[in-house]
Amino acid sequence: MADTAAPVRVTDCGCATPFGDAAATHAALLRGERALVPARVLGKEGGDPVPLALIPGRTLDEDAPPGWLPTVRRLAASMPEGDWGSPRRPVFVTGSNFGVGGLYALRRSGDLAFAAWGAPPTCTERLREDLGWGPDVSILSHACVSAHLGLLEASRAVESGLAEEALVLSFDFLSPFVAGGFHALKILNADFPAPYRERPSGAIGLGDGAAFAVLSRGRGEWVLEGQSLFNEMHHFTSNQPDASGFTECLGPVAAAARGRRIWFKGHGTGTLEAGRMEVRAAAQAFPGSPLVGWKGSLGHTLGSCGLVELAIAIESVKAGRTPGTIGDEAPAMGDNVAFSGFANGEFDGVVCASNAFGGAHAAFLLTHA
Amino acid sequence: MPDPLIPRLKQLIVETLRLEDVTPADIADSEPLLGGGLSLDSIDALELVVRLEKEFGIKIASSEEARSAMASVASLAAYVRERGDPSRLPS
Amino acid sequence: MPEMHIQSVFTDEGRDQTPAEIRERLRGGYPPGATRRMTTLGLMVGSTLSRLEPGVEDAIVYATGYAESCALEGFLDSFPTPSPTLFQTSIHPSGVQQLLIGRQRAVRELLPLSGGPLLGFHALRAAFLSRSARVLLCGGEERGTWLLDYGLASDRTFAFAAALTRESGGAPAGRATLTRAEGAGELGLAEWFDLLHGRRGFDGMVAPGWRLELEWHASPT
Numbered sequence: 001m002a003d004t005a006a007p008v009r010v011t012d013c014g015c016a017t018p019f020g021d022a023a024a025t026h027a028a029l030l031r032g033e034r035a036l037v038p039a040r041v042l043g044k045e046g047g048d049p050v051p052l053a054l055i056p057g058r059t060l061d062e063d064a065p066p067g068w069l070p071t072v073r074r075l076a077a078s079m080p081e082g083d084w085g086s087p088r089r090p091v092f093v094t095g096s097n098f099g100v101g102g103l104y105a106l107r108r109s110g111d112l113a114f115a116a117w118g119a120p121p122t123c124t125e126r127l128r129e130d131l132g133w134g135p136d137v138s139i140l141s142h143a144c145v146s147a148h149l150g151l152l153e154a155s156r157a158v159e160s161g162l163a164e165e166a167l168v169l170s171f172d173f174l175s176p177f178v179a180g181g182f183h184a185l186k187i188l189n190a191d192f193p194a195p196y197r198e199r200p201s202g203a204i205g206l207g208d209g210a211a212f213a214v215l216s217r218g219r220g221e222w223v224l225e226g227q228s229l230f231n232e233m234h235h236f237t238s239n240q241p242d243a244s245g246f247t248e249c250l251g252p253v254a255a256a257a258r259g260r261r262i263w264f265k266g267h268g269t270g271t272l273e274a275g276r277m278e279v280r281a282a283a284q285a286f287p288g289s290p291l292v293g294w295k296g297s298l299g300h301t302l303g304s305c306g307l308v309e310l311a312i313a314i315e316s317v318k319a320g321r322t323p324g325t326i327g328d329e330a331p332a333m334g335d336n337v338a339f340s341g342f343a344n345g346e347f348d349g350v351v352c353a354s355n356a357f358g359g360a361h362a363a364f365l366l367t368h369a
Numbered sequence: 370m371p372d373p374l375i376p377r378l379k380q381l382i383v384e385t386l387r388l389e390d391v392t393p394a395d396i397a398d399s400e401p402l403l404g405g406g407l408s409l410d411s412i413d414a415l416e417l418v419v420r421l422e423k424e425f426g427i428k429i430a431s432s433e434e435a436r437s438a439m440a441s442v443a444s445l446a447a448y449v450r451e452r453g454d455p456s457r458l459p460s
Numbered sequence: 461m462p463e464m465h466i467q468s469v470f471t472d473e474g475r476d477q478t479p480a481e482i483r484e485r486l487r488g489g490y491p492p493g494a495t496r497r498m499t500t501l502g503l504m505v506g507s508t509l510s511r512l513e514p515g516v517e518d519a520i521v522y523a524t525g526y527a528e529s530c531a532l533e534g535f536l537d538s539f540p541t542p543s544p545t546l547f548q549t550s551i552h553p554s555g556v557q558q559l560l561i562g563r564q565r566a567v568r569e570l571l572p573l574s575g576g577p578l579l580g581f582h583a584l585r586a587a588f589l590s591r592s593a594r595v596l597l598c599g600g601e602e603r604g605t606w607l608l609d610y611g612l613a614s615d616r617t618f619a620f621a622a623a624l625t626r627e628s629g630g631a632p633a634g635r636a637t638l639t640r641a642e643g644a645g646e647l648g649l650a651e652w653f654d655l656l657h658g659r660r661g662f663d664g665m666v667a668p669g670w671r672l673e674l675e676w677h678a679s680p681t
Contacts, residue, residue, distance in 0.1 A: 042540060087640075087669030096551065106610065107536045115610040120552075121525050121576035122612065135668055138582040139574040141552045149571060156589040180539060181547035185415055186432040201431040231570045233560035236548050237411055248568075272433075357548070358557045360570070387496045408493060415544040423541055 008155040009369060011165070011220030015211035015311035016075045017298055018053045025298070026315040029323030030341055034297045036192060036205040041183045042176045045108075050188045052174060053207035053299040060174055062101035064113035068173035068208065069130070075210050076131050076169075084167050085134030090157055094140045094150035094170040096303030099123035101175025144267070145229070145354050146170065147211070147306030148362030152227050154215045164216065171210035172302040179206060185237065193270025193300075194327045195293040196279055196337040202272035207299025211307035222314055225365045226256025232359025239277055239359050246281035249361035253351055254285040256365045260348035262286050263322055264336075265313050267355045268293025269300045270327070274355065279334035286351065290338035296327020306354040306362065313350050317368060320345050373459040374446045382442075385420045386413050402439040414439050421445075426454030462639055464588060464595070464624040465632035470508040471657040472600075474617035479530065479602075482617070490562065498558045499528045499549060501602040504619035506559030509598045512623045514560065519569040519592035522556045523583035523599035523649055525576060529613040533605055556598065568592075573599075580652030581667040587624050588638055595624045599649060618653050634659075634676040641671035 014021060018035040019028040028035070035053035040046050043060035054060065058067045085091050099117030106114035117123045120139055128137045140149040147170040154166035182188035182204065191203035215224070232245035239245050264282050268275060268291075282291050294309060295301075301308050316322045324340040332339070344350075349367035356362075379393035382402075386409065402409055402417075414436060418429050427449055429435050438448040450458065474482065479500045486503045487495045489510070495503060501524065514520060528550050535546035548554070553572030560567060571586050573579065587595040598621035604613020624636070645665025655662055655674060662674040 045540060047540070087667075103532070103607075103612070104536060104539075108539075112610070115612060118610065119526055119607075119612045120574040121579075124574075125576055135578060138578070138585075140571065141574050142570065142572045143551055153571070153586060153589065160589060162585075162589070176539070177536070180542040181535070181544070184419060184542045184544040184547055186418070186429065186435055186544075189430055191431075201433045203431070229569050231560075231567050233557065233566050234564060235410065235561060236554075236557065245566075248566075357551060358553075358561065359566075389493055389496055412497075412545055412548055419541055419543060 006218040007223050007225065008158050008215050008217055009220035010213050010222040010224060011216050012080050012214040013212065013311045013314050014075060014078050015209065015308045016055065016071050017209055017308060018055055018207065022311040022315045026312055026319060026323065029294055029297055029312065029326060030321060032326055034326060035207060036297065036299050041179045041188070045176065048183065049190055050179060050183060051192045051205035051299065052179060053205065054174060055208045058208065060176060060179065062105045062114065062175055064102065064111065066099060066102060066117050072127065072171055072210055075212060079167065079212055080214055082165065083134060085128060085136050087136055088164045089167065090136040090138065090163050091133055091167045091169065092138055092140060092150040092154050093124050094146040094168065094303060095172050096141060096143050096146055097172050097178050100177045101173065104175055104177040141303065142356060142360060144302055144305055144356035145360045145362040146303035148354055148364070151213065151224065151307070151364070155224060155227060158215050158217050166215045168213045168215070168307060170304040170307040172304040173208045174206055178302070182206060187271055192327060193296050194329070195268030195270050195296050195325055196275050196291065196333045197329060198331045198333055202270055202275070204270045205295065205299035207301045209298065209301025209304040209308040211304055211311050213307060213310065221369050223367045223369050225367065226253040227364040228252040228362065230361045234359045236357055239274055243277035243281050245359045245361050246277050247285065249363050250281055250285040253363045253365050257286070257349065257351065261346060262289045263344055263347050263350050264289045264291045265309055265350055265352045266291050266293045267353055268325065269295050276333050278355070279337060283334055283336045289336065290342060291336045292322060292325050292338050294323060294326060296325060306352065310352055310366065313352055313366060316344060317350065372446055374449060375442055377459055378442055378446055381420055381424065382417060385417055396442060398443045399441050401441055402445065403436065411436065421449060425449050425457050427452045463635055463637040464626060465628045466634035466636060467623040467625055467629060467632050468512060469620070469622045469633060469656050470511045471620045471653065472504045472508055472618065473657055494562050497545060497549065499531050499555065499602065500617060501528055501555045501600055501619065502558035505555045505598055505600050505621070508619050508621035509556065509559055509596060512596050512621055514565055514567055514596055516566050516568055517592060518567060519571065519590040519595045520556060520567055521571045521573065521583055521586045521590070521595060521597045522553050523573045523579055524555060524601055525574055525579055525649055526601055526604065526613045527552045527574065528554050529602055529604035529607050533607055577646040577648050578667050579649040580647035581670060583652070584636065584638060584672065593625060597622045597624055600653070601649065616650060618650070620653050620656050622656060632677060634674065637673040639671050640669060641665065644668045647672065
């Protein structure tokens with residue numbers, strides 16, 4: 001496998017959240033705004049109130065064609081043009097839920113119009129046709145580390161010389177299927193998330209999100225280094241009590257960052273045990289690095305979170321200011337937690353980390369070329 | 370006098386969690402439900418919560434509360450007695 | 461990137477068995493009580509993958525187009541009181557996690573793929589791009605019920621696991637080579653399974669611009 005000296009770079013990156021594009025999202029986070037609002041967990045069928053953040057104009061209940069399609073089309077319109085989906089420009093689509101909102105609607109209504117986008121292969125194929133891409137569109141799906149895997153595969157395709165450029169598209173839009181599932185796990189409840197805050201019980205919020213990145217070699221301002229994965233396989237919903245999974249994943253990233261001053265964009269959903277472990281592991285691997293998490297505002301954007309938050313991290317470096325951890329107030333789980341925004345000009349880079357069910361961990365170092 | 374709720378809870382545990390080769394009589398009242406001999410975990414606890422909420426009208430708000438209620442069958446029975454709809458509880 | 465050696469292959473073609481029959485056939489390979497939450501796909505992928513004895517530094521590429529169809533059907537049918545177990549079980553890559561969590565077997569690199577007509581090729585490509593010395597390429601499908609009626613599930617049940625290495629080692633069972641070529645083609649997951657299960661050689665296009673040569677050396681393990 002070819003492995004030349006030129007590192008893989010992000011040449012373009014963008015996102016769509018309830019606040020808007022990456023710049024608008026960054027600005028809203030700097031102002032301390034929260035996209036999460038109370039909403040009924042089962043949409044039009046009611047249920048308990050839970051914190052959700054939907055793209056404006058979308059409802060939790062799905063439409064046919066999907067109500068999220070215009071958002072993805074707008075995002076695609078901001079991508080650089082190219083023969084995406086050709087052998088030299090493969091596309092890596094990542095997410096966790098794809099068109100599952102349509103499946104929910106199909107089962108409740110029996111309306112066949114919802115079937116077309118219901119499964120990941122059919123959803124992606126419909127999207128491919130809609131956006132005019134060629135056939136080389138692969139799907140990586142691993143819950144909340146999906147976007148990181150897309151970036152890793154795209155990086156490898158470019159590094160090996162297999163691809164001239166690679167496009168990663170990541171999206172996850174909410175539905176009663178997803179909200180109902182997390183509510184059944186008792187981690188999505190009436191409380192709003194406060195990532196990295198010590199309190200008696202934890203809670204998450206969920207949000208819509210979509211993002212893209214174009215990777216190439218030698219072009220672009222942003223360098224991806226130290227991409228690292230680890231899968232604990234300890235339990236579906238909890239981690240090894242000694243936080244070894246976090247440490248195993250961050251080790252290679254810390255090695256890549258050695259000698260550089262780093263800030264840390266964590267996963268931070270608002271759950272307690274994982275939050276404590278992440279705070280501790282980040283402090284050990286990156287002593288002195290401020291830790292932030294933005295899911296207290298945006299909600300957890302699930303399969304898209306790694307790429308949505310990368311787009312915001314890039315915007316933060318461009319703007320010279322990193323938004324703080326919204327939804328947070330003392331006592332924090334550790335001294336490294338940054339409640340407030342801070343100037344980032346003196347930092348050399350940012351570590352971006354995400355975690356997922358099954359004790360899956362993913363992280364990388366982003367620096368400015 | 371034995372609480373009639375306890376055998377009902379044991380039946381629900383075996384049925385809901387599809388325990389293989391375990392009968393309700395095999396479960397001791399003081400048996401820890403999580404981390405004990407039944408090898409149940411937090412997902413099992415939550416699945417049981419869904420069933421209990423439907424059957425007895427209780428409402429468990431968080432995963433921490435679920436874990437606390439399920440220290441044993443006896444503690445679960447006490448929790449359900451305290452918070453359940455009286456009309457749905459065996460007397 | 462061009463070639464990888466197939467050290468071992470294990471396949472399970474489902475034998476047209478019902479989920480209950482498959483469970484009865486395979487449950488003996490798991491500890492008592494371990495299979496009560498496992499899906500058909502999880503049991504079959506687990507049974508084939510476990511024979512390769514995954515290690516922490518192996519890369520696992522796990523491919524399935526429709527994943528846990530029956531858990532998905534069950535979860536959808538559990539509303540308005542959704543089942544947390546079925547929700548959890550329906551999330552990709554549950555099929556391979558069921559085995560590895562059951563055995564508390566960590567793995568550094570796990571790449572779960574989904575897809576349609578090119579899924580066989582994309583899974584192979586992911587294996588070829590991995591930097592691990594040994595890549596375990598596994599996957600399969602479980603037949604759906606009502607989702608199948610809408611064309612949203614597989615109509616076949618099968619599973620496979622193959623150990624691929626860059627070094628040839630002692631006596632590999634086969635060799636796969638991916639090269640650039642003019643032309644078009646498709647290799648889906650079921651087609652890839654059929655090649656493995658039947659130990660069939662292949663030389664042809666598997667995706668636009670990509671050619672696969674698959675050859676078998678001797679009776680595989």
